[in-house]
Amino acid sequence: MKLVDLRKIAVRQQFRIRFQISNGLECIVNQHGVAQVPALHGIPDFNLEKELESVSQFLLEPAVADPKNPTPPRSLTRDELGAMADRSPVAAAADHEEE
Numbered sequence: 001m002k003l004v005d006l007r008k009i010a011v012r013q014q015f016r017i018r019f020q021i022s023n024g025l026e027c028i029v030n031q032h033g034v035a036q037v038p039a040l041h042g043i044p045d046f047n048l049e050k051e052l053e054s055v056s057q058f059l060l061e062p063a064v065a066d067p068k069n070p071t072p073p074r075s076l077t078r079d080e081l082g083a084m085a086d087r088s089p090v091a092a093a094a095d096h097e098e099e
Contacts, residue, residue, distance in 0.1 A: 001078060003049050005085045007033035010063075017081075018059040018073075021051040031063030 006017050010029045017029040021037070027048060029035045035048060058081050061073040076084070 001052070001082050001085065003029075003035060003052055005082070006052075006058075007035070009081070009085055013084075014063040016061045016063050018061065019052070019055045019057065021046070021048070022054060027051070 006029045009015060010017050010031055011033045014031045016031060019027055021027055023046065025037050025039050027035055027037050037044065037048075056078050058076050058078070059073050060076060060081075062071045065071070
């Protein structure tokens with residue numbers, strides 16, 4: 001799974017995806033597909049794409065909260081999130097076009 005896959009899920013399904021990177025910082029991919037490390041206040045000394053390779057747990061939060069019916073965040077493994085990316089409507093359409 002690559003950062004672009006997380007961005008697609010976040011945008012298409014309107015989630016914020018959070019995960020911890022090796023130096024203890026947290027990365028958030030927002031519903032606009034922008035990856036942010038809020039605690040970072042300068043030029044990073046790491047590559048986010050490489051950091052993502054070692055991440056095994058992700059937290060999905062709805063980007064738009066419904067105050068009357070709040071949805072709790074979901075914790076997913078790398079495999080579960082990968083399966084979610086494979087089930088996306090655009091991925092299914094692309095598979096169908098190749099046939």
